[in-house]
Structures are given as C-alpha cells and as structure tokens.
Amino acid sequence: MRLAAKVEKIDTSPTLAITARANALKAEGEDIISLGAGEPDFSTPTHVKEAAIKAIEEGFTNYTATVGIKDLREAICDSIKEDRGVEYSSDQVIVSSGAKNSLFNAILALVEEGDEVILPAPYWVSYTEQIKFAGGRPVVVDTLEENGFKLTVEELKQAITPKTKVLILNSPNNPTGSVYTKGELEKIAQVIIEEDLFVISDEIYRKISYEAKATSIVSLGEEIKKRTVIIDGVSKAYAMTGWRIGYGVGPTKVIEAMARLQSHSTSNANSVAQKASLAAIAGTQKPTEEMLKAFDKRRDIITDVINDIEGMKANKPKGAFYLFVNIKDLLGMTVKGRKVEDDLTLAELILEEVGVAVVPGTAFGKEGYIRLSYATSEEDIKEAISRIKGFVELYS
Incomplete structure (x- = not known):
C-alpha cells in the first residue's frame, strides 16, 4: 500500500x-x-472543573456551532481587549480542538503550494510539518543566542523573497523562553506591512511571562492587526492540556476559511470543555x-x-x-x-x-x-x- x-x-x-x-x-x-x-x-482550577460538571449535569453534551459557543467567543474577545488592548468581534474568533488544531487551520487557510513561510529557529516542532502538509516551504532563519534567539529585522528582510507569504512568530517562545519587546515587534511589523505579508502569532504562553507582560504584535496598530492571526488557548495558562481547547482570532475572511476547514475535519471542539474554558477565561485569574x-x-x-x-x-x-x-x-x-x-x-x-x-x-x-x-x-x-x-x- x-x-x-x-x-x-x-x-x-x-x-x-x-x-x-x-x-x-x-x-x-x-x-x-x-x-x-x-x-x-x-x-485544573476547581471552578473550571465545576463548570464542566455542571455542563454535563445540565446535558450540554450535543454539537455546538463549528466555531464554538458564542459565550466563549465573546469571553475571548473581552479577554483580548483587556489584556492586549485590541477589539475583536465574536465572528473573528474560532474555537478549535487545541491551539495546535487552530494553528493547523490557519496555515491551511493561508498557505498554498509553493508559498514560503518564514520560521525563526529554534521553533516549535509542529510548525515545519504543518507548513509542509499545506504544500508550503519552511524558510528557516537561524537566530543567534546573543540576540536572545529572536528574529532581527535585518534577518527578516534577508529571508523575504517574492514567494514569501507568512511569518510565524512565537512569543513567549518555545523552546527558548524568549519574549520580543515592543520595539522589536514594531520593527518587524513595519516590514510585514511594507511587504504585504501575513503573521501567525502563536501566543499560547502569553500569560506565562515573568518580567513584564508580553507585547502582542496586534496591539501595534490597525494595519498589522489586519495581517495577523492570533493563536492561543487554555492549555498552558490554566493547566488544561487534556481539555483540548485552543482558538484563533483574526480577520473575518481568514476565520471564515478556518471554519470551513474545521467543519469538514473536527467539527466543533468538545462542548463540555468549551464551558470549562469559558469559566477559565471569564472567571478568576488567581x-x-x-x-x-x-x-x-x-x-x-x-x-x-x-x-x-x-x-x-x-x-x-x-x-x-x-x-x-x-x-x-x-x-x-x-x-x-x-x-x-x-x-x-x-x-x-x-x-x-x-x-x-x-x-x-x-x-x-x-x-x-x-x-x-x-x-x-x-x-x-x-x-x-x-x-x-x-x-x-x-x-x-
């Protein structure tokens, strides 16, 4: 075979x-x-587990909308506004079966055969494989330890070709723990806008930032926001890895494309886990x-x-x-x-x-x-x- x-x-x-x-x-x-x-x-926090138990007891065990329940999507928008200072509507959010699923949907929605995706190394292990599956080519940029393993604007410019479509940015970073400063992101955002590229900003570790709140590239203005999909989820910040809830937030056209893909693959994320995630995001952050x-x-x-x-x-x-x-x-x-x-x-x-x-x-x-x-x-x-x-x- x-x-x-x-x-x-x-x-x-x-x-x-x-x-x-x-x-x-x-x-x-x-x-x-x-x-x-x-x-x-x-x-997993007690109030989150209790929300899941309540959902089961109330029979909330059927299919939901492919993109996720509206209450959860609205809570995600509220959280992003409070945390990043950026406004989104619920139709710009898709809830998926983990952040990895959200990332895969975003890559498949944006990357065509032959497209190049810039990937600063070191990088999370699944980026390269998802890019290859979509028919794209990972363009790996080897970052330097003395620069905190962060992509510089000079390195970004050198990696761009006529085939470049997307930059994947991960801050805080897995595996290095590096966090891009606002100034570093402003320089990168300017290049992305000038070259009319797209950014997939993997922010799954955003709430695990020690010395200062991590800056999100979408907070740097409307032009970069229009070119960015945020990938996030509840796994790391709320000790909910097994619940498998992630989400993508971005331009309506991209989110709609991700939803079409998801409707023919996983359909909606787990209904009970969505209710638990709503409690996590909208509830106490203690x-x-x-x-x-x-x-x-x-x-x-x-x-x-x-x-x-x-x-x-x-x-x-x-x-x-x-x-x-x-x-x-x-x-x-x-x-x-x-x-x-x-x-x-x-x-x-x-x-x-x-x-x-x-x-x-x-x-x-x-x-x-x-x-x-x-x-x-x-x-x-x-x-x-x-x-x-x-x-x-x-x-x-």
Whole structure:
C-alpha cells in the first residue's frame, strides 16, 4: 500500500516521542524524571472543573456551532481587549480542538503550494510539518543566542523573497523562553506591512511571562492587526492540556476559511470543555497568577543550577517554562565507549544513564542545545539537575 505523499513527508513529533519513551521506561519500573513535556504539573482550577460538571449535569453534551459557543467567543474577545488592548468581534474568533488544531487551520487557510513561510529557529516542532502538509516551504532563519534567539529585522528582510507569504512568530517562545519587546515587534511589523505579508502569532504562553507582560504584535496598530492571526488557548495558562481547547482570532475572511476547514475535519471542539474554558477565561485569574509565581521560582532554581555545570550554559528565560541549554562544550566526550557527537546522542545518554528525559535542540531546528521543561516540581528539578551534573562530571 502506498500512502499519500503529503503524509509520508511528515515526521513524528520529537517531544511526544521523548515523552513516550520516558513513560515506557517508567512503566518498566525505571526511576525516570521527565523534563521533556510542555505540560503544567498543576491541577485544573476547581471552578473550571465545576463548570464542566455542571455542563454535563445540565446535558450540554450535543454539537455546538463549528466555531464554538458564542459565550466563549465573546469571553475571548473581552479577554483580548483587556489584556492586549485590541477589539475583536465574536465572528473573528474560532474555537478549535487545541491551539495546535487552530494553528493547523490557519496555515491551511493561508498557505498554498509553493508559498514560503518564514520560521525563526529554534521553533516549535509542529510548525515545519504543518507548513509542509499545506504544500508550503519552511524558510528557516537561524537566530543567534546573543540576540536572545529572536528574529532581527535585518534577518527578516534577508529571508523575504517574492514567494514569501507568512511569518510565524512565537512569543513567549518555545523552546527558548524568549519574549520580543515592543520595539522589536514594531520593527518587524513595519516590514510585514511594507511587504504585504501575513503573521501567525502563536501566543499560547502569553500569560506565562515573568518580567513584564508580553507585547502582542496586534496591539501595534490597525494595519498589522489586519495581517495577523492570533493563536492561543487554555492549555498552558490554566493547566488544561487534556481539555483540548485552543482558538484563533483574526480577520473575518481568514476565520471564515478556518471554519470551513474545521467543519469538514473536527467539527466543533468538545462542548463540555468549551464551558470549562469559558469559566477559565471569564472567571478568576488567581490560579494562573499562583502558577506563574511557582514557575518563576523554578525558573530561578533551574537557571542557576544549570549554569553551575561545567560545559552547560543558558539564558534566563523571560517567558514560558523552558530552559534552552547550550551543550556544545560537551560534544566530543565519550560515555561508555560511545562518542557524544550531537545533542541527540547526549539526550539519549542522559535518559539511559541517569533517567532524565530532555529534548534535543535538533528537534527545534537548533543543534547543540537541549530543552529542559521546569513545569514540574522543585524536588524533581533539583534531583534531575543533580543527576545531569553527576553524569557530566563523570564523563566530561
């Protein structure tokens, strides 16, 4: 049997593969600490769970409109107005089965065969595969560590060709934790407007920003707003990864196209989860604020201990809950007769030898790095880094 070529060229998600491998080892009785998953270790807030229970008890278990219930879409608009200072109407919002689903819909709605999509590296693993599925070509721009792994306006201009259609921007960023400043975004927005391009702004980590509220590119004026689709959701900010609710917000024409796609694929997102998400977005934000405080404390801990390991160094993240660690000085060392030639090998050995799951930077388009998630307990973070330190000191 021959599968469709568009599916054959898509790679499996490396982050999910690492998590699956770690879980398999745990099931075999191995003592594994995972710093791989991008999933808060907190429980979904009580008032959100209660809203879901109420929805079930009241029989809210049928199909909804493809784009989502109006109350939720209006709450999303209210949240964006309050948080970003930008107004949208409910018909400019589509609720999907997770932010990944929203992103996929947006890419399929905007990207045609042969279109180029500019993608700053390091990047989230699914961007490239979704672009390829749509028939587009990812144009990867290798950003610099000394620039905080952020796309500069000069790099953007150099990457633009007559085939360029879209820029994907992710701030706060996965895997680096970098956050674009207002000034940096203003320069990027000006180029986008001048070149008549489109931006997909992945803001799923927006509420997990430590030193200042992250600026959204749509807040910089009507012209850039007309060229931008925001991707967001409840997974990260409200510890609701398994509820699978994300959303896209943007120009009516694009949202209508995304809705047509969704009507023939997933249809509406889970009805009960929509009611829970309404409670999350429109209700108290205190649980999110408490979660942010915990992440901030963990951020300090993991950054300090990693930078204390010879051969490892990392910038302190300003958002999200990841540390992107430079391990280039460890390449070439030998572990039990096996030479560490790249970050893939190092990640495998760290898991096999000391039972800590990390994600190689190659998965994010950046060789010579590993990503550590600190969306886990302080105890696990300290134990995991202690194991990694012992591993490095033994073999380097």
